Amino acid sequence: MNLTTKRINAANALVNGSILLKDLEEKLNKIATKISKTIKIDGFRKGKVPLNVIKSRYKEHIEQDAQKEATEEMLQLALKDLNIDSKEVIGDPIITKFDKKDNSIDIEIKISLKPSFNLDTLNSCVPEVKLKSITEKQIDERLQEIAQSKTPLIEAKKDKKLTKNDIANINFEGFVDEKPFEGGKAESFDLTIGSGQFIPGFEDGLIGMKIGEEREISVTFPESYHTQNLAGKPAVFKVKLNKIQLKDTPKIDDELVKSLLPQEKNASLGLLKEKIKEQLELETKTKLYNEELKEELIKNLDNTFEFELPDLIVEQEMDLLFRNSLNTLDPKEFEELKLDANKARQKRESFRPEAKKSVKITFIIDALSKQEKISVQDNEVLQTIYYESMMNGQNPKETIEYYKKNNLLPAIKMAMIEDKILAYLLDEKLNKSKEKSSQKHEESKEKESKKPKEPIQTKTVKKSKTKAE
Structure with a gap:
């Protein structure tokens, strides 16, 4: 077997070689002999089928196995010649040339290798992590949201007009080119007005409706809409308002706190x-x-x-x-x-x-x-x-x-x-930044405590002159 190898760079290698047909013939015979021991063909006893019959009947299969075996041998020799461990090979090597000639088969194989590098400069790649402090206002707003979500809804009176933040229970069906489309219909659907759950224009079109009222709302699907056959298309939705629900004023009390912190004995x-x-x-x-x-x-x-x-x-x-x-x-x-x-x-x-x-x-x-x-x-x-x-x-x-x-x-x-x-x-960068900040704070406190204290200066009170003086 003729063989030449070339290390293109640290992550790629090229192998060129020739498999002699006489060497391939030995492999063909070996594989055919192995098959003959187990195969059963009518007219022959098991294990007694002539090799020429086996090679004729299973020619394509035997040739493929022999070529594969020879190519694998070539690859192993190439890795040895290149001083490459098989664990460094990534993926399956690609055969880029397989030319059959009179006395040989010329083969070229490309090999991918695991790249080598170190992580010494990793820290310089990690950007600084600067988190904004959470304000008391943000905490109170979130507390209000949580309390609101736990507060039961109140059904509005029949003369109530739908406004922003109300919850509308609606039936609707959408039409494009006067035809209904898939996924455009629902009944008793709860929609918070102003949530942006529907495409632009739909929720605005509901504002002012009364319970039991029916209305047609014209909208246009955004160009970037995820369903291609609807993207950019004008549509009409037929809507009926079944009921309006309102959110009651949330209560932040001990009962709410305990319901949100059930595992805490001293919930506060x-x-x-x-x-x-x-x-x-x-x-x-x-x-x-x-x-x-x-x-x-x-x-x-x-x-x-x-x-x-x-x-x-x-x-x-x-x-x-x-x-x-x-x-x-x-x-x-x-x-x-x-x-x-x-x-x-x-x-x-x-x-x-x-x-x-x-x-x-x-x-x-x-x-x-x-x-x-x-x-x-x-x-x-x-x-x-x-x-x-x-x-x-x-x-x-x-x-x-x-x-x-x-x-x-x-x-x-x-x-x-x-x-x-x-x-x-x-996270590692953030933690180090916190440690550094904490250390600076402690050093500052310690430095402040070691400063010599200035003596207390008292004001000199001048005596006022008496008339006698």
């Missing part, structure tokens, strides 16, 4: 406010992380770390991004790509920068997960999918089955690990 309003403050702090931190800092951290990681990426993995990511993009194309552009291979290649190539960034971040996150021993269990992934499916009104079991069937669970698991690690890094 002060303790409830502390719990609310903790919840608000968590919400503020989560919002800051998700809307700003995680993206900034990923950008910093991408800009700071430079290492070679395995080409095959980048190409696979490009394929994935390209396929996903096809679902968002309008029909005209989709047909153009189908008919023009060059345009399709250009479209796929446009995803290379995004694919390289994605692959790089994945390797960094993987290295961090091993270093910090952070992981996500399979049951956590399933629980997350189950919960999100329920929140979106989907069937959780069907959703999980879809993810399993399309092999999407590993990608979801990796996304959850990434989210967990980014939050961990930001």
Whole structure:
């Protein structure tokens, strides 16, 4: 077997070799002999089927097995020649050339390798975490909201007109081009006016209605609406107002406090406010992380770390991004790509920068997960999918089955690990900042206490002169 190997860079290698047909013939005979011992063919005793019969009947299968075995041997020799441990290989090596000649088969194999890098500069990538202090006003507003949610509703009198913050119980049916559409009908639906639950214009159109009144409301679906056949379309909703419910004035008393803190023996309003403050702090931190800092951290990681990426993995990511993009194309552009291979290649190539960034971040996150021993269990992934499916009104079991069937669970698991690690890094930065701030405060107090005290100065009182003086 002729063999040449080349280390293209730290993450890619190339193997070229030739398999002699005489060597392949030995493998063909070996495989055919193995088959003959177990196969049963009419007219022959078990284990006594001639090799030429086996090789003729199972020719394609035997040739594939022999070629696969020879290629695997070539790959193992190449790894040895390159001084590469098989554990460093990522994914399946790709055969880029397989030319059959008179006396040999010329083969070229591309190998992707796990990139090598260190995390010494990691801390410089993590942005500062500055959380706004929770005010007493925010705590009181949240307390009012909680109390309001626990307060029973009051049914309004028949002459009441619907206003903002009222809860309207309605029947409705929507029409586009004078035809009803799927998901546009409901009965006895409770809608808080001003909640923004429906598309713009719908809730405003209800204001002023009386109980029992029917009304037609004209609206237009937003261009970005999630259902494509409705996006940007004008629609008419026929609505009937069944009843109006009002929220009573909330009471913040001992009974409410105890209902909200059932596990606390010494439940008090002060303790409830502390719990609310903790919840608000968590919400503020989560919002800051998700809307700003995680993206900034990923950008910093991408800009700071430079290492070679395995080409095959980048190409696979490009394929994935390209396929996903096809679902968002309008029909005209989709047909153009189908008919023009060059345009399709250009479209796929446009995803290379995004694919390289994605692959790089994945390797960094993987290295961090091993270093910090952070992981996500399979049951956590399933629980997350189950919960999100329920929140979106989907069937959780069907959703999980879809993810399993399309092999999407590993990608979801990796996304959850990434989210967990980014939050961990930001939390570490936040905790260090708090410690530093606390230390400075203590040092300041200590410094103040050691200052020499100035002597108390008393005012000299001049005696007033008497007449006698």
